[in-house]
Amino acid sequence: MTAPPTSLRERKKAKTRAAIREHAMRLFEEQGYAQTTVDQIADAAEVSPSTFFRYFPTKEDVVLIDDVDAVLIDAVRAQPAEVPPVEAIRRAMRQVFDDMSPETWEFERRRQRLVLGVPELRARMLQQMTDAIDMVAAVIAERAGLPSDDFSARVTAGATVGALLAVLPSGGVGHIEGVTPGDYQRLEKALTLLQDGLPLG
Structure with a gap:
């Protein structure tokens, strides 16, 4: 839906963001939104919680953005x-x-x-x-x-x-x-x- 990122840094950021979002969606669907924590999402995406928050200000934003x-x-x-x-x-x-x-x-x-x-x-x-x-x-x-x-x-x-x-x-x-x-x-x-x-x- 958007122009693909051009630089290596932008491509890595886009890949990380997509991975966080996909693992979050999978966990929400498998175990429920309320039961899923940011720590669980970060662990599944192999990033730190602080990295999660750099891409999504809140857990809600993973879905709502x-x-x-x-x-x-x-x-x-x-x-x-x-x-x-x-x-x-x-x-x-x-x-x-x-x-x-x-x-x-x-x-x-x-x-x-x-x-x-x-x-x-x-x-x-x-x-x-x-x-x-x-x-x-x-x-x-x-x-x-x-x-x-x-x-x-x-x-x-x-x-x-x-x-x-x-x-x-x-x-x-x-x-x-x-x-x-x-x-x-x-x-x-x-x-x-x-x-x-x-x-x-």
């Missing part, structure tokens, strides 16, 4: 200036989702399944929605040549994030598998409804 966010924002930024903001986001989502490999989709499914299935992660994820609105508002304002704190850009961002959140899997019993490629159609429909003024029915 979304590597797709930055790619999506860059794709929105790259849309032609004349494209309205919600349409730019819709086009960017299609581009990013179409470019995701099966391996990336599988990782996202695992990650979202943990977020939806672990109450403390789900609560933290909902708290992060403010950060998501900030991020989307900033790129909307940038594309329009407006100040980063523009009120209209923030309201548009809030409406967009809210629409997307409304159609993601709810995490209810029997539905905690996380996002799938098919979920893009629901996200696209949500954005289309938003563009059309949210007609009912």
Whole structure:
């Protein structure tokens, strides 16, 4: 999803980060999120706990950090200036989702399944929605040549994030598998409804 690191140092850092995350996900799935400690993750990844914290500030962040966010924002930024903001986001989502490999989709499914299935992660994820609105508002304002704190850009961002959140899997019993490629159609429909003024029915 991101450009491959070029220097040897960057490649080693990327490899270490990926190893920590993969061992953490495996342990969370095998023995439970709450039962897994940072020490256990570090031991499995053959790094020190201090190294773990250099890559992930908290245990929660191993799951909650979304590597797709930055790619999506860059794709929105790259849309032609004349494209309205919600349409730019819709086009960017299609581009990013179409470019995701099966391996990336599988990782996202695992990650979202943990977020939806672990109450403390789900609560933290909902708290992060403010950060998501900030991020989307900033790129909307940038594309329009407006100040980063523009009120209209923030309201548009809030409406967009809210629409997307409304159609993601709810995490209810029997539905905690996380996002799938098919979920893009629901996200696209949500954005289309938003563009059309949210007609009912």
